[in-house]
Amino acid sequence: MSLTKEQIIEHATKAGFEDIGFTTAEPFSEHQEVLASRKKSYEWTEAAGAGLFDGTDPKRFLAGAKSIIVVVEPYYRAAFPASMVGKFGRAYQDDDRILKGGFSERFTDLLKYLADNGIESAAPFNMPHRLSAARAGLGDFGKNCFFYSHKLARQSSWVIPLPIIVDQEFAPDEPTVEVGCPEWCKNACIAACPTAALKAPRKMDPRKCIAYLSYYATDLPSPDMRERMGTWVYGCDRCQDVCPRNQPWLAQELPVNENVALKAEHFDLPSLLHMDRAYFESNVWPHMFYTSPDDIWRWHMNAARSMGNSLDTKYVADLGRGLRENADERVRRMCAWALGRLGGAQAKAALEGALERSDGKLRDEVESALAC
Ligand code: SF4
Ligand code: SF4
Structure with missing residues (x-):
């Protein structure tokens, strides 16, 4: 048994995922190089259990990895209470990833749908989520390192991409791994970063x-x-x-x-x-x-x-x-x-x-x- 891209898109759309793309399960070699070249900035994330280096090779999570399916959904659909804004990142204020029902139920159902149709999958938390989505043609990067959707939330960064590694091969979508910022924006994000963590376009020091x-x-x-x-x-x-x-x-x-x-x-x-x-x-x-x-x-x-x-x-x-x-x-x-x-x-x-x-x-x- 296997599924076509169209069947998966139809099922994921019915489950409420608003954008879906496909890419290969090749290792994220350029990302590996970036992490290696900024080892000092990132090695502490390994100690914290984030495992970013491990996350760059899909085959570490699924030996038979052939493709990656990426679903994207907005997390900022309604306004947040004034008492929360400026204190808590919007991505977390209505985050139901680990709660029963809501997102986790829809996501688990999608994995079950794949399994019921003979497709093995893995959805590790430490994959490069944003890069997976750009490689699947769903959006591009801002110089602030965030992923910007081409379709959702008026093409903003208020979205969360979630990659799923699968052991079935699907034709990959055209990658859009690029910076999509307008020429006239003179790096407002870099200037506004209060701790100078953003040092240069797409270069951020997590320690700051x-x-x-x-x-x-x-x-x-x-x-x-x-x-x-x-x-x-x-x-x-x-x-x-x-x-x-x-x-x-x-x-x-x-x-x-x-x-x-x-x-x-x-x-x-x-x-x-x-x-x-x-x-x-x-x-x-x-x-x-x-x-x-x-x-x-x-x-x-x-x-x-x-x-x-x-x-x-x-x-x-x-x-x-x-x-x-x-x-x-x-x-x-x-x-x-x-x-x-x-x-x-x-x-x-x-x-x-x-x-x-x-x-x-x-x-x-x-x-x-x-x-x-
Ligand atoms: S503030 Fe300007 S440079 Fe930074 S991500 Fe937005 S458009 Fe790009
Ligand atoms: S500290 Fe700087 S890089 Fe980090 S989220 Fe805030 S503005 Fe962005």
Whole structure:
């Protein structure tokens, strides 16, 4: 039994996948070379379990790999609540990839349809998703490294491509692996990247990217980076927000995404700063799952930094509590930094109260905050 491209496209379209393309299962040799040439920038992602180098050869996941099917769907169909924008990457706010029903059910059904028709498949998370989609002719790249659809969401980057390796050969679509930016855009994304992670067209250093740091950092960001990371808690959309290619979609008046509006109350900054593991596992992790519950300190730390960079003094009491009570010194240090950034008499009192019970790095941080 086997399937034609048309049958797969028809089935995937009925399942709600809005664009579908096909490419070969050749290794992503150029990507391997890019990763090898920027080994220092990427080797830490291996330690974090992201396995980007392994992901460049489809045969590692499926010995009989012959083709890759790529499905693409938009993740930004409705507006996001104002309380979430600028703190959480839009790609994650309505992400139901690991929840029952929704996307995962549709995707599993597609894999089952392939299996029922004698096609073995694999869908590893560490494949180069965007490159697979461009190789399957579904879009191109921005200089900000994002994939831009040729068809969906007004040809913007607000889409997620998902590759599926299969053991049946299909005629590949014409690749569109190229930069599609207009000549007149003078690298607005690179200029707007607050941490200088975007260094040049299609060259990004993940060790400086707010998104990567928010999921995987092993320590506090350096003092120089904390203000630059702004109010982002998980992810960062800055280089997409400023892109003129995304403005046709951004300029629309869209209804608010009801799913996200319902969960927004669980994502207020004080709740994130003080949450325990049970709260995290039931309210946050199912939607934003790159950080393990064992590393909940990272969420606490990111919330504290976001509070400081909000310059909103309503957070002083919560930061004072975090400085007194959080079990992780990294979080207490960030609370001290955030109080220094907010300033004012109440923040100063909280820092002075902490000074006498602090030593080592925490004491240094409290003293620096008091000197602000
Ligand atoms: S996601 Fe944010 S930090 Fe990362 S490259 Fe884009 S603008 Fe820079
Ligand atoms: S901001 Fe300009 S250079 Fe950057 S991705 Fe968008 S169009 Fe391309």
